[in-house]
Amino acid sequence: MPSSVINPPTNHSLSPYTGAWTNAQAAHLLRRSLFGPSFQQINQVTSDGLDAAIAQLMIIPAIGQPLTYDPAETIATFGQPWQNSPYPTDVEAAQECDTARAKSLGAWLMQRINNEGMSIAEKMCFFWHNHFAAILSFDQRSSYNYFDLIRQHALGNFKTLIKEMTNNTNMLEFLNGATNTFYSPNENYAREFLELYTIGKGIQIGPGDYSNYTEEDVAAGAKIFTGYTVEGLRSSTYTSVNTIYVPLYHDNSTKQLSYHFNSEVIASAGPVEYSNYIDVVFQQNEVAYFISRKLYRFFVNHELTEEVEQNIIPAMAAIMIANDYEIQPVVEALLKSQHFYDANLIGSAIRSPLEMLFSMFNCTGTTINFDLATTSDMYISLYYLGDTMGQGYGTPPSVSGWPAYYQAPNFTKLWVNGTHLKNRTWLAYYFTLATGLDVNGEILKIQTIPFLNGLSNPANANNVIDDIIRVFLPKPISAAQRQILKFILLGGQPDFEWTIQYNEYLAAPTDPTYYLPIQQKVELTLFQLFQMPEYHTV
Amino acid sequence: MIKRRTFVKNVGIAVAGMPIVLNNIKYQPIQKKLFNYNKSAEDRVLVIVRLNGGNDGLNTVIPLDQYDNLVIQRQNILIPENQLLDLNQNNLALHPSMTGMKNMFEGGQLGIIQNVGYPDQNRSHFRSMDIWSTGKMDPFEHSGWLGRHFDEKYPGYPDDYPNEDYPDPFAISMGYSVSETCQGLLSNFSHAVSNPFDAYNLTENQGLDDGTYFGSHMAYLSNLIMQSNAYGSQINAAANAGNTLSSLYDANNPIAVQLRYVAQMISGGLKTKVYILNLDGFDTHNAQVSSTSVLTGRHADLMKTLSDALAAFQDDLNLLGLSHRVAGFTFSEFGRQVASNASRGTDHGDAAPMFLFGECISSQIIGPNPVISDTIQNQEAVPMQIDFRDVYASLLKDWFLVPESDIEPLFEHTVQYINLLGACNLGVDDLAKNKDGLTLFPNPATDRTNLRFEADGDSYTLQVIDMNGRTVLEPFSGRTLSGEQTIPLETYDLKAGFYTVRLYSRKAVKAVKLIIAD
Structure with a gap:
């Protein structure tokens, strides 16, 4: 049950944070920017300081492409990309081939998160995926186009991103732009473009008038967007899925926008008309407000209090407008701001399923490095687990994205309910105490021994417990809870026994009689910690 | 929208060993008292099936007296008149995939409420589903219509729930997420259940509420863990004690599988009052019918899924002797436009029919047939004639016997009651004449x-x-x-x-x- 009164943040300034910089602030920054920071990353950011940390987080590293690994892929070569390979001619074979590509794509998305490094890239990519919440194509080359586009502009220019997204093959399919023609206008994209992607829907203030736009604007937008379609889907000859412009499909009439857009007229301009229209929409400052609110909800807190609406959102929007819709300056300002580090905002969100899942791995430095097929099958299994818990990357539940990011009043509380909690507990058990994930005889479990060895003073039980709490939990816990964790780690023995056991292990690190008891104690401790309500917050 | 695809096909590998999915459904024939009438509404159950995406009402319940104009409006998706399932009442017919629901209609266990919507229809999925879930037009309303009803009856929830008097969840949302319709002031009254045979036992562990957002999550999670364990064991016990008897359930029909679980839980004695199910895929902007035949395609598949599942469920309730205790309805956030588009699809519209089902429906067809124009007008849709809030209010009155004085504060308009589920309320008001004057x-x-x-x-x-x-x-x-x-x-x-x-x-x-x- 939520508290009847929640203490709101007290600092509402977007100017740079100047307070104490300890590992508490460093961990908060990293927990919001990454899927799960490691002990080493937290230490590094603590010593580097805020500015250097932000500079590093803003670098989007280059990554490889999804690779062929499943035998159902019959065109591309094992170990090579399939993004430029056609499909088999046989319909059934093409379906199986697509499933193989979907698995490769899903594994690739999970691998990216598991190897995110010290970059905000993966969080930003998920932010945009939730914003442009398209589901996968039935041709994974088109799905790849979509994820590739998002990553290219993850911290780039919002206006550029949406212009390219408008004619992205997967988006054209998803919201029926591909079949939106002069002969048969389809409003689907034109509506979501205004309602969910750019200016947002306000309160209905008249028939078909939603404060920021009207039904007439939707109808006009549908006409403006006509002309673009997709070719090559599931083709056995095309080596890629392409957007093409067909002049015959374009509605050449003059389109009249409503008073919300100063009654502007969009003249027929063929293939560049959509771009002219987007420029007109982006002249409305409300676009900057709309996307600022979404960034705020994603990175800071679900609740837009009156003070946040009056101080933070306008300041973010002003930066965005001054920078002609560049995203990076706004994200930087937000993550550097005094408001971001307000004590009342620490732990204000519930960890999403993918954050919960990958915190177990990323916080402990556990990555998957087996052969390509085994590694990929493990990642696609993690994909499936995320999906089971309500966050299938590539299958958002609706065009509005995941309800945790928009559904009042519960917001991120929606990530957990009775069923999800049970699944989270099973997962934690699975990757700590149980056998782990077995693929081709290889095992994926949390790498507890390397994790332990990387802590500040592994031979000291008190230090181990404090480090574990710092890595996984947003706030200190009660003395009683800490005592429970320590009791589990020590197995009821006095502190010095841990030191002796650890040192015996160090003397013979490959001897199972020494490393297994140590490993098991850490696993038990982590399992207990993963079941604590605190672990589900970030 | 593209058909949803997931990666998970053929990903049996690692998942095989996962303890997440249990398949230990038991079917033990049990001897139970088949009929036990209770005058009060305490043991009544309401089943809600949400058709997510905006169902095309005009291709679901077809007004035959408007057929000529439907030809003008939507020839590329319209089903030939001789293929439709004629209900032989009020010139209405059902989509040919809906044989199960036609049988229910003939058996007096299916009703249709025509042209249901709300004023100034908002054609966004997002906003429209909010309106249907909250039961209010106020965009700042956060509570659901059932949540407000439960708040009236059980103030303070979830504090001190479950308890001896109310050991079972008030509502169950089948699947992985709770339902917005059950959002109360402090908490959601619905409990998410994907499989009632799963056992629950989460470690209970009290987090600290320090007064911040974090603290509110601690309180929420701690309570959720405690509740999940308590409710979970009740659900589990009911599922194991319960039974299902119908042979009509199709194991490949996702709604049928869930409705069978619902029947199992009700027959096992669970006192949950509301069950909510969800069927996705109704946003048929394109390829609503297949390119080869208007009788097949996505909408036909959806209608079959819905119809087969409801027919199996109703059959089960009849066999279990529970038909007098269970009623249900379907809803969708909006209907679709009258004219089809050239992609063999339909765009977001306004009003649409709702289905009512159960032994206790009062009348079979409520409201006149929609009037279809003989000329195509831009973005035209079926106008609202029955306010969905009146349907909700009437259900509360007829089914849960909520006094009008308690219903009125739940909504923001003046309620017009419709007799929807009053047929089993005879014992409550013995000397009233029924609609036939008897x-x-x-x-x-x-x-x-x-x-x-x-x-x-x-x-x-x-x-x-x-x-x-x-x-x-x-x-x-x-x-x-x-x-x-x-x-x-x-x-x-x-x-x-x-x-x-x-x-x-x-x-x-x-x-x-x-x-x-x-």
């Missing part, structure tokens, strides 16, 4: 009851018909005097259950439902 008292009855009606000197035959359509009693046949007449019915030979009393004359057949209690 009064049966007492009802429910045991050994004897009386039929009162206004006679006009005609000849009358009175019969009592059981649920299989057999005449089990014919207490009277002959001429009566004019004026109010009362005919006694000796019912001590009848088994407990539902019956229809029919009064035949040369002018009309009138009917009233009779309940024989143990």
Whole structure:
């Protein structure tokens, strides 16, 4: 049950944070920017300081492409990309081939998160995926186009991103732009473009008038967007899925926008008309407000209090407008701001399923490095687990994205309910105490021994417990809870026994009689910690 | 929208060992009392099926008297008239995939409420589903319509729940997420259940509420863990004690699978009042019908999924003797536009029909047929004639017997009540005439009851018909005097259950439902 009164943040300034910089602030920054920071990353950011940390987080590293690994892929070569390979001619074979590509794509998305490094890239990519919440194509080359586009502009220019997204093959399919023609206008994209992607829907203030736009604007937008379609889907000859412009499909009439857009007229301009229209929409400052609110909800807190609406959102929007819709300056300002580090905002969100899942791995430095097929099958299994818990990357539940990011009043509380909690507990058990994930005889479990060895003073039980709490939990816990964790780690023995056991292990690190008891104690401790309500917050 | 694709096909590998999915469904035949009538609404169950995405009402319930104009509006998706399932009432027909629901209709267990929507229809999925979930037009409303009702009855929830008096969840949302309709002031009244046979046991662990957002999550999670364990064990016990009897359930039909779980839980004695199910995929902007035949395609598949599942569920309830305790309805956030588009699809529209199902529906067709224009007008959709909030309010009144004074504060408009599910409420208001002008008292009855009606000197035959359509009693046949007449019915030979009393004359057949209690 939520508290009847929640203490709101007290600092509402977007100017740079100047307070104490300890590992508490460093961990908060990293927990919001990454899927799960490691002990080493937290230490590094603590010593580097805020500015250097932000500079590093803003670098989007280059990554490889999804690779062929499943035998159902019959065109591309094992170990090579399939993004430029056609499909088999046989319909059934093409379906199986697509499933193989979907698995490769899903594994690739999970691998990216598991190897995110010290970059905000993966969080930003998920932010945009939730914003442009398209589901996968039935041709994974088109799905790849979509994820590739998002990553290219993850911290780039919002206006550029949406212009390219408008004619992205997967988006054209998803919201029926591909079949939106002069002969048969389809409003689907034109509506979501205004309602969910750019200016947002306000309160209905008249028939078909939603404060920021009207039904007439939707109808006009549908006409403006006509002309673009997709070719090559599931083709056995095309080596890629392409957007093409067909002049015959374009509605050449003059389109009249409503008073919300100063009654502007969009003249027929063929293939560049959509771009002219987007420029007109982006002249409305409300676009900057709309996307600022979404960034705020994603990175800071679900609740837009009156003070946040009056101080933070306008300041973010002003930066965005001054920078002609560049995203990076706004994200930087937000993550550097005094408001971001307000004590009342620490732990204000519930960890999403993918954050919960990958915190177990990323916080402990556990990555998957087996052969390509085994590694990929493990990642696609993690994909499936995320999906089971309500966050299938590539299958958002609706065009509005995941309800945790928009559904009042519960917001991120929606990530957990009775069923999800049970699944989270099973997962934690699975990757700590149980056998782990077995693929081709290889095992994926949390790498507890390397994790332990990387802590500040592994031979000291008190230090181990404090480090574990710092890595996984947003706030200190009660003395009683800490005592429970320590009791589990020590197995009821006095502190010095841990030191002796650890040192015996160090003397013979490959001897199972020494490393297994140590490993098991850490696993038990982590399992207990993963079941604590605190672990589900970030 | 593209058909949803997931990666998970053929990803059996690692998942095989995962303890997440359990398949230990048991079907043990159990001997139970089949009929146990309770006058109060305490044991009544409401089942809500959400058709997510905006169902095309005009391709679901087709007004045959408008067919010529439908040809003008939507020829590329329209089903040939001779393929439609004629209901032989009010010139209405169902989509040809809906044989199961047609049978329900003929058995008096399916009703249709036409042209349901709300004023100034908002065509966004997002906003429109909010309106349907909250039951209010106010965009700042966060509570659901059922959540507000539960808040009235169980103030303070979830503090001190579950407890001895209320050990079971008030509502169950089938699947992985809770339902917005059940959002209360402090918490959501619905409990998410994907498989009632799963056992629950989460480590209980009290987090600290320090007054911040974090603290609110601690309180929420700690309580959720405690509740999940308590509710989970109740659900688990009910599922194991329960039973299902229908052979019509299709294991590949996702809604049928969930409805079977619901039947299992109800028959196992779970006291949950509301079950909510969700069927996705109704946003048929393109390829609503296949390129080769208007009889197949996505909409046909959806109609079959829905119809088969509801028919199996109703069959099960009939066999389990639970049909008098369970009623349900379907809804979607909006209908679709009258004219189809060139992609063999339809765009977001306004009003649409809702289905009601169960033994206790009061009448089968409510509201006039939509009027279809003979010319295509841009973005035109079926206008609203029945406000969905009146449907909700009437369901609360008829089914949960909520007093009007408690219903009115739940909504923001002046409620117009419609008789939707009153057919089993006879015992509550014995001396009221039914819609045919008949009064049966007492009802429910045991050994004897009386039929009162206004006679006009005609000849009358009175019969009592059981649920299989057999005449089990014919207490009277002959001429009566004019004026109010009362005919006694000796019912001590009848088994407990539902019956229809029919009064035949040369002018009309009138009917009233009779309940024989143990």
